[in-house]
Amino acid sequence: MTSGNEARLTRRFICTAAAAALWLWVSPARTETAPFDIQQLMSTLRQVKSATGHFVERKQLQVLDKALQTSGTLIYLAPDQIQKITISPKWERIAVRQNLITIEQGQEGNARAFSLSDRPEIGTFVESIRATLAGDLPTLMRFYTVTMEGDAADWRLLLVPKPRKLQDLVKDIRISGAGNGIRTVDTEEADGDRSVMSIVQEEIR
Amino acid sequence: MKRTRPVVLAAWIAALLACAAVIARTEISTDLSAFLPRSPSPAQQVLVDQVREGAVSRLILLGIEGAPADALAALSRNMAARLRLEPALSAVNNGEEAALDAEREFIWRNRYVLSPAVSPARFSEAGLRDALQRDQDLLTSGLAALVKRTLPSDPTGEMLTIIDEFAGEPPPHTRDDLWFAPDDSRALLMAQTRAAGFDIDGQEKALQRIGDAFRGAQQETPGAASARLLETGPGVFAVHTRATTQEDAERLSLIATVLIAGVLLSAYRSPLLLVLGFLPVLCGAVAGIAAVSLGFGFVHGITLGFGVTLMGESVDYAIYLFTQTAPTRPPAETLARIWPTLLLGAATSVAGFSAMLLSSFTGFAQLGLLSITGLIVALATTRWLLPALLPRGFTAVESRLFARVPLTVMRLAHRLRLPLLAAVLGAIALLCFHRGGFWQEEITSLSPIPVRDQQLDQRLRRDVGAPDVRYLVVVTAASEQEALEAGERLSGGLRAMVDEKVLAGFDAPDRYLPSEKTQRARKSALPDVETLRGRLPEALDGLGFRADLFAPFLADEAAARDAPPVQRASLPPRLSLKLGSLLFERHGDWIAALPLRGLADPPRVADRIGALNERGVMFVDLKAESDRLLQTYQREAVLLSLIGSLVIVVLLAIGLRSVTRVFFVIAPLAASVVLTLALLTAGGGKLSIFNLVGLLLIVAVGSNYCLFFERQKREDEQVERTLASLVLANLCTVIGFGVLSFSRIPVLHDIGVTVAIGAAFSLFFGAILNARGDAGAAKDLGRTRGNTAP
Numbered sequence: 003m004t005s006g007n008e009a010r011l012t013r014r015f016i017c018t019a020a021a022a023a024l025w026l027w028v029s030p031a032r033t034e035t036a037p038f039d040i041q042q043l044m045s046t047l048r049q050v051k052s053a054t055g056h057f058v059e060r061k062q063l064q065v066l067d068k069a070l071q072t073s074g075t076l077i078y079l080a081p082d083q084i085q086k087i088t089i090s091p092k093w094e095r096i097a098v099r100q101n102l103i104t105i106e107q108g109q110e111g112n113a114r115a116f117s118l119s120d121r122p123e124i125g126t127f128v129e130s131i132r133a134t135l136a137g138d139l140p141t142l143m144r145f146y147t148v149t150m151e152g153d154a155a156d157w158r159l160l161l162v163p164k165p166r167k168l169q170d171l172v173k174d175i176r177i178s179g180a181g182n183g184i185r186t187v188d189t190e191e192a193d194g195d196r197s198v199m200s201i202v203q204e205e206i207r
Numbered sequence: 208m209k210r211t212r213p214v215v216l217a218a219w220i221a222a223l224l225a226c227a228a229v230i231a232r233t234e235i236s237t238d239l240s241a242f243l244p245r246s247p248s249p250a251q252q253v254l255v256d257q258v259r260e261g262a263v264s265r266l267i268l269l270g271i272e273g274a275p276a277d278a279l280a281a282l283s284r285n286m287a288a289r290l291r292l293e294p295a296l297s298a299v300n301n302g303e304e305a306a307l308d309a310e311r312e313f314i315w316r317n318r319y320v321l322s323p324a325v326s327p328a329r330f331s332e333a334g335l336r337d338a339l340q341r342d343q344d345l346l347t348s349g350l351a352a353l354v355k356r357t358l359p360s361d362p363t364g365e366m367l368t369i370i371d372e373f374a375g376e377p378p379p380h381t382r383d384d385l386w387f388a389p390d391d392s393r394a395l396l397m398a399q400t401r402a403a404g405f406d407i408d409g410q411e412k413a414l415q416r417i418g419d420a421f422r423g424a425q426q427e428t429p430g431a432a433s434a435r436l437l438e439t440g441p442g443v444f445a446v447h448t449r450a451t452t453q454e455d456a457e458r459l460s461l462i463a464t465v466l467i468a469g470v471l472l473s474a475y476r477s478p479l480l481l482v483l484g485f486l487p488v489l490c491g492a493v494a495g496i497a498a499v500s501l502g503f504g505f506v507h508g509i510t511l512g513f514g515v516t517l518m519g520e521s522v523d524y525a526i527y528l529f530t531q532t533a534p535t536r537p538p539a540e541t542l543a544r545i546w547p548t549l550l551l552g553a554a555t556s557v558a559g560f561s562a563m564l565l566s567s568f569t570g571f572a573q574l575g576l577l578s579i580t581g582l583i584v585a586l587a588t589t590r591w592l593l594p595a596l597l598p599r600g601f602t603a604v605e606s607r608l609f610a611r612v613p614l615t616v617m618r619l620a621h622r623l624r625l626p627l628l629a630a631v632l633g634a635i636a637l638l639c640f641h642r643g644g645f646w647q648e649e650i651t652s653l654s655p656i657p658v659r660d661q662q663l664d665q666r667l668r669r670d671v672g673a674p675d676v677r678y679l680v681v682v683t684a685a686s687e688q689e690a691l692e693a694g695e696r697l698s699g700g701l702r703a704m705v706d707e708k709v710l711a712g713f714d715a716p717d718r719y720l721p722s723e724k725t726q727r728a729r730k731s732a733l734p735d736v737e738t739l740r741g742r743l744p745e746a747l748d749g750l751g752f753r754a755d756l757f758a759p760f761l762a763d764e765a766a767a768r769d770a771p772p773v774q775r776a777s778l779p780p781r782l783s784l785k786l787g788s789l790l791f792e793r794h795g796d797w798i799a800a801l802p803l804r805g806l807a808d809p810p811r812v813a814d815r816i817g818a819l820n821e822r823g824v825m826f827v828d829l830k831a832e833s834d835r836l837l838q839t840y841q842r843e844a845v846l847l848s849l850i851g852s853l854v855i856v857v858l859l860a861i862g863l864r865s866v867t868r869v870f871f872v873i874a875p876l877a878a879s880v881v882l883t884l885a886l887l888t889a890g891g892g893k894l895s896i897f898n899l900v901g902l903l904l905i906v907a908v909g910s911n912y913c914l915f916f917e918r919q920k921r922e923d924e925q926v927e928r929t930l931a932s933l934v935l936a937n938l939c940t941v942i943g944f945g946v947l948s949f950s951r952i953p954v955l956h957d958i959g960v961t962v963a964i965g966a967a968f969s970l971f972f973g974a975i976l977n978a979r980g981d982a983g984a985a986k987d988l989g990r991t992r993g994n995t996a997p
Contacts, residue, residue, distance in 0.1 A: 063346060065358055066751040070347050086349070096349040101380075105349050114350075114371075117380060123352035167384065171352070195355070 040139065040150040043157055046182050048137035053078040053183070053206045057086075059199040076131075076201060084132040098128050123171050127189060127197075130161055130175050134184065146175070155180055182206060219592055223490060226497035233500040237407065237449035237508040264404020265297075266784060268667045269396040269417065270437035276382060276391045278430040283385050283394035285424035290398060293420065295413040298399040298780035302379065302386035309779040314369055315357075319767035320721055322365035323372065323698070325729040329363055330739065335746035338363040343750055360759040372718060379671045388670040393437075395671055399780060400442055407449050410442035439664040444656050448952075452508035452655075455950045456515075463515045463946040467522060467939050474609060474935050475529065483596060484525040490592075491521040491585030498580040499573050509655065510573040512947070512955050516962070517578055519943015520556070520908060521585030523936035524549060527915075528589055530609075530932035533925055534602040538594045546590070548918050551862035552911035553586045555855045559907020562851035563900060567843060568653075570954060571900070609931035609938075613916075613974040620978030627975055631878050634885035646841055647893040653840065655952050677830050678803040680713075680816055683823040687797045690790060691722035693821055694799035700819040701801065709812060711805020716790035719782050726772050736765045844896035848903040855906055863917075872913040875972035876906050883965040897954050901961025908962060909969030912937055916977035937970040 054077050061070040074088040088094040095106045098118065103125045106113045118125040126145075133141045142148050145168060146161035161175040169192065176188040183203040190196050271282050287301040319325055328334045342362055345354045357366050379386040379395055386395040398417060402409020421436040428434075471481050492514055499506050527549060532541040560582070563575030616623065654661070680697055684690040695717045704710040717725065734742070740761055747754070778786060789800050806812050813826040859869045880902050887898055912933050919929045944966060947959025 061347070061351075063351075063355070065355065065753060065756055066343075066346065067753055068751050072347055088348070091347065092344055094348050107348060107350075124349065128349070165383070193355070 038153045038157070040148065040159075042154070043150060043159075044137035044139045046137070046154070047135060048080075050078070050135060050137075050182050051080050051207045053135065053203065055183075055201045055203045055205075057199050057201045059197055061195070061197040063195050064193060078132070078135045081136045081138070082132065084128055084135070086128055096128055098125065098132055103128065126168060126172055127175075127187075130177070131184065131187060134159065134177055152178075215591060215595060219490075219588075223493060226493045229497040229500050230493065233496070234505040235508060235511070236505040237445070237452050264441040265400045265402070267398045267400060267413070267417065267438060267440040267442055268664075268671060269398060270388070270393045270439075270667050270670070271396075271421070271434055272388075272393040272437065274431050274434040276387070278428055279387075279394040279434065280383050280385050281428045282421075282424050282431050282434055283396060285427055286420050287396060289420040289423060290396075290417065293413075293416050295401055295409070295416050296398050297401045298784075299396065300386075300398075300781060301394070301396040302381050303384060310782055313777075313779050313782065315366060317767075317770070317773050318361065318365040318369060319733060319764070320726045320729050320770075320773055321718070322368045322729075323702075324363075324365065324368045325732050327732045327734075330732065330734050330742070332742045332745050335363070335742055339746055339750055339752065343752070359756050360763050362757055362760055369718075386671065393667075393670060395667070397671065397781075399784060402442075404441045404445065407442075407445045411446045411449075414438065414443065414446055437663060437667065439660065439667050444660065444664075447660065448655055449508065451657075451951050452512060455952060455955065456508055456512035459512060459946045459950060460515045460518070463518055463943055466942045466946070467518060470935065470938055470942070471522070471526075474931075479598070480529055483593060484522060484529065486593065486596070487525050487585035487588040488518050488521045490588040491581035491583075492517060494584040495577040495579075495581035499577050502576055503569075503573055507570060507573055509570060509952055509954060510577055512950060512952065513574045513577060513958075514581075515947055516940075516943045516959070517581040517585075519940040520578075521581055522939045523911065524553075524586050524589035525593060526936045526939065527932045528593060530935060531925060531928050532601065533928065538597050538601060542590060542594060545915075547862070548914050549586065549590075551858065552914050553582055554858050554862070555910040555914075556582055556907045558854040558858055559851050559904050561854075562847035562903055565847060566900075568840065568896075574954075574958075607927060607931070609934040610927040612934055613930040613970070614927070616971060616974040617978035620975045623975045627878060627972060631881050634881045637885045637889065638881070641888055641891075643891060645888055645894045646837075647895050648837075652893075652895055652953065653837070653897075655954065657951060677828065678806055678809060678812070679827050679829070680801040680803065681825045681827055682799045682801075682821060683796050683825075684799070685797065687790065687792070688722055688724070690797035690799040691717055691720065692724060693823065694790070694801060695722055695725055696821055697799075697801055697816070697819065697824065700816065700821075701803070704812065704815060709807060709815065710803060713801050713803045714785075714789065715801045716786055716799050719778060719786040720773060720775055720790070723772060730768055733764055733768050735768070736761055739764060840896050841899075844899045848899055851903045852906055855910060859910070859914075868917055871917045871977055872910060875913050875916075875976045876909050876969055878972045878976075879909055879965045879968035880905050882968055883961060886964060887961065895953060895957050897957030898961050901958045902965065904958065904962045905965030905969065908940060909966050909973075912966075912970050913973040913977070916973040920977055933970065933973075937966060941967050 054075065056073070057076050058071065058073045061072070063070065072088050073090050074086065074094075077085045077087070083097070083099050085098075086096045088096075093108065095104075097104045097106075101118045102115055103118050103121070104113050104115045105124070116124055118129055130142070130146070132138075139148070142161065145165060146163055149160045151158045151160075157179055159177040159179075161177065163169045163172050163174075171192055173190040173192050175190075176186075177184060178186045178188075183206055184201050186201065187199040188196070189198075271279050271286070274282070283301045284303070287299050287303065290296055290299040293299075314321060329338070339362055342354055342358055342364065345351060346358075353367060353370075354364065361367075380389045381387060382391050387393065388395065398413070400410060400413040402413060404410065417438065418436065425431045425434060468481060468485075471484050472478070475481060475484070495514070495517060496506055496511070499510060527545055528538060528541060531545060532538045557579050560575045560578040563571045564579060566572055566575070652658075680701070682690060682693045682697060684693050694715055698713075698715045698717055701710060701713045701715070705712060721729070743757060743761075747757075775783070775786065789802075791798055803812065809828060816824065816826045856869065856873065859872055860866075863869050863872070883905060884894075884902060887894060915929060915933050919926050922929065941963050944959045945963035947955050948963055950956045950959060
């Protein structure tokens, strides 16, 4: 009898423990699913000191019959440096540092430099990636209306340009990611051209 | 004497009236160029002229700072909107789209004549195919945005070629579409006046309107109360300098007049003597100004300001006459007695000012002529007119007060000589150990524009991306077209150097306006539409472009073939301004200027340009030019000062006929010069050529006092009167030059400081070294007297 009682007690204990364990296990998960807002996303992204990733970009242009595909490497260094190095089909490096964008084509050092604020048509795309990676909400909000959906594990940012000059160029930019990494950047331009860039993160620090 | 009185008076009045008539028709100029360093080199002359007359002279740069960036932006927009309605301004730009669009539109419309890449080969099948292949590559690159929109109209990329040509000369930094300093601390605007740069009234009016617009905008903009307006540009300099010159000339001469009149009144206690004392000054000034007017065709405002010193000096002659005349003696007797000394003193002064007259610095020459004429006429007035005008039984109050200072100094002379010797030796030691050179090293130190204004100008110019050019190539030709063609040939050579990285970049007039010949050649390189249409399918084969994409290209190319040629008048304002500074006429010649950037090895570039074998070409290093120019001025100032000093010594030797006597006149002057020089350069101070000429003037002016000191040693009567007259005369001179040292104009300030200090020194040192034996019982002086008394 005693053993039956003991067994019952033991079963109850196990059930309680299991329930407690379940509760304990569930509860952090519950705090995670609590509203994940843009401030949190930005502060997560601000932790990133540097990031490297491989990208593939598909462009559908109005002037061309077929889509173009390029691929290469993205390198980010907090807080304001980013390099987009295209390897295929032709080598090119776009480097943004502070307000200066430098574009090198062909490896013989043929470089052009522009001021980001002066030539938005050239810098917008890279700049939006940089500001996002830097968690620099004020800069993003200066140029775009920013809305966010999703949670930490799968977030999506919608950037709609504010200045007229930018509206003439870009309809919107959609950036999606997980945690402190960006997965895709989808840009729809005002003239209907579209580019989708997928990024595979290699290293984030 | 009595019989000649009416004749003398009549002649004098007639001469004065004649001078007054000349002055009445004189142009008083405040044009900066008379006091800008005038260059011996034609290349620099080009630039000075350009600053004075060219399109650049009509440009006013404006900065607004001292408020949050958003308030500055609002101010900039508001102010620009007001200024665009202003008839005194022909163009206003603050970066807002409109102005830039006009430029882009102009280049776009004229791309087939402006692009240096246009050639028959470029529009052949192979050329087109290369271009299209390149376009496709660009579309995949980060520069896609540059070509995407223009591709259908401009597949050969002429617009991009032109933009590339301009690359490296970026437009100013923008914030919210407005020009800002790179750190966003200043909003920037450019205004072009309708009035020419040398029309100072017109410039002043434009500046007033700009100020009004700023204040109006400030009232309508919240948070802009603390904002400040900065202005710079040739017109601004001209207006400010004119105001400064006028203010200084008026204020300083008023102060000097009041002070000198006060001193004379306290000495004479007679209004009549005061008026008579100022008579030689007045005559001298009138004659001096008339002489400058006749000699140069105009009188500069700065010259009038310098007239203050003339007042201080020329009043001396009457002082000597009045103060040294004892109550019982007629003035004519006094004159006869002091005339040799007076004449010798005036001669040395004239010798000193002659050095300025011979200077290649126009401004200096005017100052010299004014002083020479003024002094001679003042002396003549004192000699031949004043005695006739003095009342019968004339007496001047004996001013023991003024004699007291030199008497005390002379009584203590034997104790002061050693300290003086020590001070001179100390000063010499100080000068020997002076570090880092004595000369001011920037030519800008000679300019009448205050250093602060010059710095502001450089800052705003850097902000708008128009930094000072150091190297440029200048080519002179007989006509506008020839100058343009020569410039184009040079552009070709320079472009090769850019490709070889010998040169980072350059600007050239043909960028904005190709020569007619080149325009014709480029147009004839364009095939007719049917030919072009026939070549396209082949060129497009295998590429991914849409088939009907290039219809706009065919249309634009056809239009370009029939378009009228680009002319100077058709350029939008900013480009026209730019062209104006690169291609202009001077004295019937046409000049094309090509500013260079980023020279790794300037001598090599100079050699390469020389090797282009282009006629009438000069490679100019402005820094080297201005350094050379400054050195030329410095050498000239040293040479003139030495010659001037030598002439003064020779004059003294002729007048005094005794080495010892010359020594006792020169020694105190030399001590004054050495000590003044030490004071000016103490603590690493630098000398301007104005300071140096001031040192010569110490000798020229100070010799008057030393001559009288030297003379009174051998006189037995009226010593006190002589000494009193010296103190009074010296005081007036020191006031004249001293007041000038408060001027904001470097030439006036530097000369004023130098001579005021030196003249005061020369009085004291003259007294110490020429003490009378009976006053101090100095043995050596007694011996000297015994040896040299005539």
